[in-house]
Each structure stands twice: as structure tokens, then as C-alpha cells.
Amino acid sequence: MSKTAETKAQRDQQIVLMRGLGCPLIDIAHETGLSVATIKRVLSRHKTIKGSLCSEALAEARKRVLASSANDENLRLLTATTVRSALVLTDRIQVEALATLDVLNKDPHAALIRARALGSLSNVVKLNADGLRSAVKIAPQSEGDPDEELPEIVVRELTDDDVAEIRRQQEQEDIAMGLAPAEVDQSEMSHE
Numbered sequence: 001m002s003k004t005a006e007t008k009a010q011r012d013q014q015i016v017l018m019r020g021l022g023c024p025l026i027d028i029a030h031e032t033g034l035s036v037a038t039i040k041r042v043l044s045r046h047k048t049i050k051g052s053l054c055s056e057a058l059a060e061a062r063k064r065v066l067a068s069s070a071n072d073e074n075l076r077l078l079t080a081t082t083v084r085s086a087l088v089l090t091d092r093i094q095v096e097a098l099a100t101l102d103v104l105n106k107d108p109h110a111a112l113i114r115a116r117a118l119g120s121l122s123n124v125v126k127l128n129a130d131g132l133r134s135a136v137k138i139a140p141q142s143e144g145d146p147d148e149e150l151p152e153i154v155v156r157e158l159t160d161d162d163v164a165e166i167r168r169q170q171e172q173e174d175i176a177m178g179l180a181p182a183e184v185d186q187s188e189m190s191h192e
Contacts, residue, residue: 016048076127082132089125093118108179 011032019039020026029036096118129136158166 012042012046015042016046017046025104079132082128086125086129086132089121092124105178108177116127 011034015028015032015034018031020027023031025036027036028039032039096114100111100114100118103114120141
């Protein structure tokens, strides 16, 4: 087999493997430097469907990708940069959250807008961290992995008393924050 045919066979194998693992065509094209049309022709020739690899081949592919990425200096640098950025943003969010608490009594509306913006930024940081974790942690999760355990959710119907208590607590919080006027006792008004 000639060097060119061997290289083409390796390239085709990589394309089939990536598509079998579920990679989008555009990602395969980017990775291989080929056009999407060429990728489609290779996949058609090998009758490959997205996500068609069996679990054993998928496990083997995960091992190879994990082994190759462990040696990839670019991946390590990207991971380190992403982690540093997330830490910087997290620190900034904490500082801004404290500043928002200071503004709360002076301008509750401005504090609410800042709090919403900080909540959105916090979600972006978390999604970024989750994406990084998924990208770096390619191997399947073990059954005892605490990251994959979901909390138990208890659902119960609220009684009228529960609803009244929650509303009372909310009103007290609003009064404490200066967002709602304190209720005036009607009996006090009749004596005046």
C-alpha cells in the first residue's frame, strides 16, 4: 500500500470514527481540514451514520482521545486559561454581590437589576465550567461519582396555612428591606 493510500485510509478511519461518535459534520471538517462535501462522500462510501458505533468501539475511542489529549499541550493551556478566567469572574461576582448589598437600602430597583445581571453572569460561569468538565472528563462516570448524584426533590401540596405563613414571611422581609410600607393597625386609627 502506498504512503498516500495509507494516509487516505487513516483519514477516512478518523472521519468514520468521529461521525460514529456523534460529531457534527462541521466539526469533522474543521478537525480534518476537509470540506463538508468530502466528509459526506467518505461517510457515504463507508455507510456511516452519526452515533452508529457500538459501545465497545465508543469505549476504545474514549480511551484514545483521553490518552492523546493528556499529551496535548494546547488542551492543557486552554483548560488552565479557562479555569483561571472562571476563578477571576467568580471573584468579581462575589465583590459585585457585596457591593449590591450596599446599594440595596439606597436604591432597591438598581440593586435588583444588578442582582439579576450577577445571576446571569453566574449562570454563564457555571455553564462554562460544566462544559469544560465534560470536555476534559471524557471517560464515563463511575457509579459512585459524587458529581453525578442528583439531589432528592420532595414535592408536597401546600396547605392554606402554609401559604399564609409564606406570605407573612415575605411581607416581613419586604418591610425589613423597606420595599413595602408597614401595615397600620386599624384599631389604632379609630382612636385618633
